[in-house]
Amino acid sequence: MKKLFSSITVLITLSLVGIIVMQISWLKNLIALREDQVKQNIDNVYQSLSTEFGRLRDQYIDAASDDYSSLFSQRSFFDYKTITIGAKLSSDEIEKIIQRAFDEAELKNMEFEYAFISGQMMGGNINIEKQSPNFYQVSSDSLKNYTPPVRFIRSQSGSASENITKDEVLYLTVLNWKSFVKRSLIWSILFAVLFTLIIVSAFYLTVYTMLRQKKLGEIKNDFINNMTHEFKTPIATISLAVDALKNEKVITSPEKLNYFSAIIKEENQRMNKQVETILKASQFEKREAEIDLKPLHVHEVIENVIDNFQLQLHDKNGEAELHLKAASDKINADEVHFTNLVNNLIDNAVKYSKDNVPIMLKISTSNSGHNLVMKFEDNGIGMSRETQKRIFEKFYRAHTGNLHNVKGFGLGLNYVKSVADSHNGTVKVESVLGKGSIFTVEFPLADR
Numbered sequence: 051m052k053k054l055f056s057s058i059t060v061l062i063t064l065s066l067v068g069i070i071v072m073q074i075s076w077l078k079n080l081i082a083l084r085e086d087q088v089k090q091n092i093d094n095v096y097q098s099l100s101t102e103f104g105r106l107r108d109q110y111i112d113a114a115s116d117d118y119s120s121l122f123s124q125r126s127f128f129d130y131k132t133i134t135i136g137a138k139l140s141s142d143e144i145e146k147i148i149q150r151a152f153d154e155a156e157l158k159n160m161e162f163e164y165a166f167i168s169g170q171m172m173g174g175n176i177n178i179e180k181q182s183p184n185f186y187q188v189s190s191d192s193l194k195n196y197t198p199p200v201r202f203i204r205s206q207s208g209s210a211s212e213n214i215t216k217d218e219v220l221y222l223t224v225l226n227w228k229s230f231v232k233r234s235l236i237w238s239i240l241f242a243v244l245f246t247l248i249i250v251s252a253f254y255l256t257v258y259t260m261l262r263q264k265k266l267g268e269i270k271n272d273f274i275n276n277m278t279h280e281f282k283t284p285i286a287t288i289s290l291a292v293d294a295l296k297n298e299k300v301i302t303s304p305e306k307l308n309y310f311s312a313i314i315k316e317e318n319q320r321m322n323k324q325v326e327t328i329l330k331a332s333q334f335e336k337r338e339a340e341i342d343l344k345p346l347h348v349h350e351v352i353e354n355v356i357d358n359f360q361l362q363l364h365d366k367n368g369e370a371e372l373h374l375k376a377a378s379d380k381i382n383a384d385e386v387h388f389t390n391l392v393n394n395l396i397d398n399a400v401k402y403s404k405d406n407v408p409i410m411l412k413i414s415t416s417n418s419g420h421n422l423v424m425k426f427e428d429n430g431i432g433m434s435r436e437t438q439k440r441i442f443e444k445f446y447r448a449h450t451g452n453l454h455n456v457k458g459f460g461l462g463l464n465y466v467k468s469v470a471d472s473h474n475g476t477v478k479v480e481s482v483l484g485k486g487s488i489f490t491v492e493f494p495l496a497d498r
Contacts, residue, residue, distance in 0.1 A: 055264060059257060066253045073246050080238060084231050088157070089196060095151045096198040096222050102147065103135045103220060104203045110138050134218050135203060136166030136179020144180065148222070161225035163188050168218040179218070189223045197223045284317035291317075328461065341384045341472055345496050348379040348388075348422060352413055355392045362400050368409025370396075376415035376422055380496045383473055391469045394462040395489050399428035402487075418492070426489040433481040441479060442467040466491075 110133050135144070144164065152160045165181035188195050203218045232239070291310040300306040356370050363369060381388075396411065403409045412427040433441060444464045466489075470477040474494055481487035 055260060058260070062253055062256060066249060069249055070246055073242055077239060077242055081231060081235060084235055085228065088227060088231050088234075091155045091157055092160075092196060092224050092227065093198050095155045095157065096201060096220075099148060099151050099222065100201040100203050100220055102151070103218075107133065107135055107138070107203060107218070134166065134168050134179050135220075136168065136218070139180075141180065141182070145182075157230070160227070160230060163223045163225065165189075165221040166218060167221060185221070185223065188225055189221065194228070195223050195225050196227045197221065281321060284321050287317045288314050341387065343382045343384060343473075345380055346383045346385055346388060348376070348381060348415065348424065348493075349374045351385075351389055351392055352415075352424075355389060355396060356413070358393075359396055359400065363409055363411070366400070366403060366409050368400075368403070368411065370411040370413060373412065373414035376417050378417055378495055379415060379422060381422055381473075381493045382496045383493065384469075387469045388473070391466050391491070394466050395426045395491070398462055398489075399426060399430060399487075402430040403428070404431055417495070420495050421492050422495055424491045424493075426491075427486065428488075429486040432483040432485050432487055433479070434483050438479055438481055442477070 139147075144166075148162060148164060152158065152162070163182040163185040165185045166179040168177045168179050189197055200219055200221065203220055291313045294300050294310050295307065300310065352372065352374065356372065359370070396413075399411050400409060407429070410429045412425075414425045414427075416423050442463050444461065467477050469475075470491060470493070476492045478490050479487060480490070
């Protein structure tokens with residue numbers, strides 16, 4: 051079973067790792083593909099802007115030529131070469147045209163810087179016609195920003211301005227374009243991360259459920275073993291008593307008949323008590339237990355239960371100290387269940403006492419606000435932290451090695467917690483392994 055569980059865990063882990071690796075690879079490929087698409091769109095925008103600005107410049111030159119009777123007789127080539135986009139358009143107009151081109155290419159809110167430069171092709175001086183404030187700062191950062199390959203602003207073929215205009219270049223730099231790519235993929239990335247978290251959660255729940263089922267299986271086996279052990283002795287005793295009743299010497303002796311009949315009745319009551327314990331635990335788990343609440347004085351209950359344990363304490367040279375100092379000890383509780391709660395806590399201290407060490411049991415009460423606080427302190431074997439976490443679980447029993455001197459089904463403290471919960475109370479434990487335990491039970495006081 052352990053090998054099968056380990057194999058399943060390894061296979062699920064490998065599957066999870068494989069899915070996560072595939073998700074990461076898919077995200078990387080998606081981002082790379084989107085980057086290529088965005089870069090291509092930027093190039094297309096740049097190309098369309100070069101064409102658009104060339105068309106606008108042709109319009110300005112055509113308008114200028116219409117003012118003169120002849121393009122060549124009344125206006126020199128140099129005059130026409132002064133007509134450039136950088137000179138004709140304002141910064142706001144240029145930015146609106148560029149932004150509109152990005153919007154049409156579904157690249158809204160794309161940040162950019164630009165510059166118009168003229169005079170390159172004719173071998174003359176390079177003139178900066180117009181530029182945005184941060185162009186030079188951002189154009190040099192090629193890691194974060196992208197500058198498409200240079201395109202000249204060309205006149206349309208067959209236009210009046212063809213071959214006579216000054217060479218003009220639009221430099222365009224797109225800022226933080228990779229961040230723009232990631233923002234455009236934010237929902238895809240979030241869904242991928244969410245899907246991965248769901249898979250991880252499913253893996254965790256699967257392994258957790260398997261571990262819990264494994265523990266429940268172990269608890270079930272322990273319960274069956276404990277139940278077999280608990281019922282084996284009384285059954286064997288009853289069987290021997292029944293056989294003895296068949297003996298002629300016993301039949302003819304009223305005293306012996308009464309003796310063996312008493313044994314049968316005692317062992318039968320013992321088994322019935324064990325069955326009742328299991329049934330009560332089941333009823334509380336299903337919330338079917340009937341709770342008959344009525345005013346109850348806690349000090350009286352504790353004193354009565356302690357009296358019933360005097361013989362057991364005497365057998366182990368133990369004693370119980372009562373410090374019942376609560377000013378008010380009246381609560382609304384079911385007398386039977388609350389008495390069983392006190393009985394189980396004291397019985398737990400007796401059962402888990404140290405060998406050859408006198409039992410020292412201290413029971414105290416006090417008031418805290420509108421609550422009654424009861425403490426059951428012993429000098430027993432104590433509990434580890436792991437045991438303290440599980441001590442109130444159904445059928446759980448603290449390990450005592452290979453010793454079987456501690457009997458029970460592991461239902462006592464689970465029953466205590468169920469009773470406390472059903473009365474709107476609490477129970478908690480503090481323990482040090484080898485030194486003892488303190489159980490603190492808190493119940494609301496009855497209204498006066």
